[in-house]
Amino acid sequence: xxxxxxLLAKLKTYLIFAGPTTFAFLTVIILxxxxxxxxxxxxxxxxxxTHAFVGFSNYLQVFKDKVFWTSFLLTLKYVFxxxxxxxxxxxxxxxxxxxxxxxxxFFRAGFFTPNLIGGILLGFIWQFIFSNILVYLGKSYNIPxxxxxxxxxxxxxFWALVIVTVWQYTGYMMVIYISGFMNIPRDLLEAASIDGxxxxxxxxxxxxxxxxxxxxxxxxxxxxxxFMVYDINLAxxxxxxxxxxxxxxxxxxxxxxxxQQYGIGQAEAFFLFFVVAAVTLLQVYFSKKLEVEN
Amino acid sequence: xxxxxxxxxxxxxxxxxxxxxxxxxPFFIVLINSFKERKEILENPLKLPSVLNxxxxxxAFTKMNYLHAFxxxxxxxxxxxxxxxxxxxMTAYIFVRKKWKFNQFMFFFMVASMIIxxxxxxxxxxxxYGSIGMMNSKWALIYMYVGFGASLAVFxxxxxxxxIPLELEEAATIDGCSQLQTFFKIVFPLLKPVTTxxxxxxxxxxxxxxxxxxxxLMAPEQRTLPLSxxxxxxxxxxxxxxxxxxLMLATIPVIIAYLLMQKQIIxxxxxxxxx
Numbered sequence: 146x147x148x149x150x151x152l153l154a155k156l157k158t159y160l161i162f163a164g165p166t167t168f169a170f171l172t173v174i175i176l177x178x179x180x181x182x183x184x185x186x187x188x189x190x191x192x193x194x195t196h197a198f199v200g201f202s203n204y205l206q207v208f209k210d211k212v213f214w215t216s217f218l219l220t221l222k223y224v225f226x227x228x229x230x231x232x233x234x235x236x237x238x239x240x241x242x243x244x245x246x247x248x249x250x251f252f253r254a255g256f257f258t259p260n261l262i263g264g265i266l267l268g269f270i271w272q273f274i275f276s277n278i279l280v281y282l283g284k285s286y287n288i289p290x291x292x293x294x295x296x297x298x299x300x301x302x303f304w305a306l307v308i309v310t311v312w313q314y315t316g317y318m319m320v321i322y323i324s325g326f327m328n329i330p331r332d333l334l335e336a337a338s339i340d341g342x343x344x345x346x347x348x349x350x351x352x353x354x355x356x357x358x359x360x361x362x363x364x365x366x367x368x369x370x371x372f373m374v375y376d377i378n379l380a381x382x383x384x385x386x387x388x389x390x391x392x393x394x395x396x397x398x399x400x401x402x403x404x405q406q407y408g409i410g411q412a413e414a415f416f417l418f419f420v421v422a423a424v425t426l427l428q429v430y431f432s433k434k435l436e437v438e439n
Numbered sequence: 440x441x442x443x444x445x446x447x448x449x450x451x452x453x454x455x456x457x458x459x460x461x462x463x464x465p466f467f468i469v470l471i472n473s474f475k476e477r478k479e480i481l482e483n484p485l486k487l488p489s490v491l492n493x494x495x496x497x498x499a500f501t502k503m504n505y506l507h508a509f510x511x512x513x514x515x516x517x518x519x520x521x522x523x524x525x526x527x528x529m530t531a532y533i534f535v536r537k538k539w540k541f542n543q544f545m546f547f548f549m550v551a552s553m554i555i556x557x558x559x560x561x562x563x564x565x566x567x568y569g570s571i572g573m574m575n576s577k578w579a580l581i582y583m584y585v586g587f588g589a590s591l592a593v594f595x596x597x598x599x600x601x602x603i604p605l606e607l608e609e610a611a612t613i614d615g616c617s618q619l620q621t622f623f624k625i626v627f628p629l630l631k632p633v634t635t636x637x638x639x640x641x642x643x644x645x646x647x648x649x650x651x652x653x654x655x656l657m658a659p660e661q662r663t664l665p666l667s668x669x670x671x672x673x674x675x676x677x678x679x680x681x682x683x684x685x686l687m688l689a690t691i692p693v694i695i696a697y698l699l700m701q702k703q704i705i706x707x708x709x710x711x712x713x714x
Binding site for chain 1: 448451452454455458459462463465466468469472480483484485526527529530532533534537539541542545549552554555556557558559560561562563564565566567582583585586587589590593618619622643646647648649650665668669672679682683686689690693694697701704705708709712
């Protein structure tokens with residue numbers, strides 16, 4: 146490769162190869178991010194041309210806002226249940242689908258299908274299921290738990306959201322676990338069998354330790370997506386009934402764009418950013434510690 | 440032993456089949472109800488349609504401005520993915536081959552920025568691009584996708600390019616290729632596997648994305664497929680038949696693409712997940 150001697154030559158090479166990407170990256174991500182920090186200190190309402198500097202009052206207001214905390218705690222609860230359920234089911238499916246069962250490619254493709262379709266469509270599809278199909282079943286066969294729509298009951302609407310999320314993402318995480326299973330050396334499993342390990346012992350002592358990298362990635366992705374969920378929430382419940390299922394992302398959107406409190410909305414967004422960054426970095430750090438040399 | 444294994448295989452197959460039916464069931468429900476009239480849906484949403492009535496589809500197709508929305512989605516996805524792969528591969532290449540301080544800093548900066556969630560940026564994004572009149576245009580949206588997609592793509596290309604031996608490029612240089620020619624004639628073709636992976640991940644993301652187009656595209660004629668379904672559904676919530684047809688119309692192209700490229704898609708997701 147040619148060697149650039151002068152600074153000008155270096156700059157030219159850089160701009161030809163990396164110029165457009167750098168420009169787009171800086172203007173789409175970094176500039177708004179920095180401007181966002183500034184916005185959290187203002188009382189901009191989205192319309193007026195001027196806005197006043199208000200110091201930390203937006204942050205204070207966010208911390209004092211009960212609705213915000215309800216929404217945040219609900220999101221934590223949602224993340225907790227979806228992360229566990231998605232990963233357990235995905236692991237189980239991947240285990241079954243790497244054990245030489247008939248038609249495994251067909252099954253893999255089938256379980257992955259929901260991930261091809263956007264959250265808005267999935268939310269609407271399940272809205273119909275919850276408010277028509279299940280209610281119909283409940284009424285026809287006298288199943289009390291189904292005879293009223295889950296989406297109009299604050300407690301059940303939360304679980305409806307969890308069910309749809311689990312249904313959507315298990316296929317994706319299953320693919321990650323399948324690749325983990327396929328990377329386990331066959332001879333290691335055979336050696337364990339010869340040494341007299343039964344299925345459970347092989348799972349606990351050979352498979353699980355070697356699967357830690359897959360868990361690291363999969364838990365990371367489910368954590369991140371759980372905190373960010375927006376479109377399924379919007380299409381399935383739109384936060385209702387009575388804001389009982391308004392997860393944090395929807396709450397931020399509503400604060401900023403519907404209540405036109407951009408400064409407060411942005412302060413909430415940054416709070417979310419810090420929480421997600423902290424949780425995911427800690428998770429990856431501890432998972433990496435668990436990983437064994439392969 | 441042999442008999443036991445076959446029995447176990449049978450049980451597994453059966454359990455997986457039940458699970459799969461549960462997974463596919465929602466799509467099936469939408470499909471059968473998309474042919475029915477409102478009355479028939481309310482009477483029994485589980486019954487197969489009595490006649491294959493296509494009027495819901497015609498209704499949804501015209502009112503959603505389907506062709507237009509489909510084309511918008513296609514243009515936005517195609518251009519964004521093309522630009523992301525092209526520009527990011529060039530960027531990653533220069534980052535790997537020229538170990539300048541600034542390149543190393545930019546690479547680190549891009550990777551670190553990946554933890555910023557979209558929600559942390561969306562409000563100032565709307566404010567900035569709104570104030571310079573760049574909202575409500577497909578091209579502004581494509582530009583934003585390039586910015587949002589760059590970090591991950593550069594990161595993945597970076598890892599891949601590191602493993603390509605330098606000798607090939609040196610030979611090309613001796614033969615008189617310029618840096619750009621070397622990249623396009625020698626390096627870019629070698630990147631095909633990782634380009635496929637990135638393209639698949641980005642297609643799935645951009646085609647289905649809702650929040651960013653929802654914020655950027657205001658005019659009805661600019662709408663993407665998910666947006667047009669959203670607005671259509673909002674207006675016709677009570678009209679179950681056309682609403683179900685709209686969901687099917689948005690789902691069918693994706694399913695067809697999936698049937699044709701199933702192997703590449705699953706493989707792309709698989710490779711993309713191992714970071």
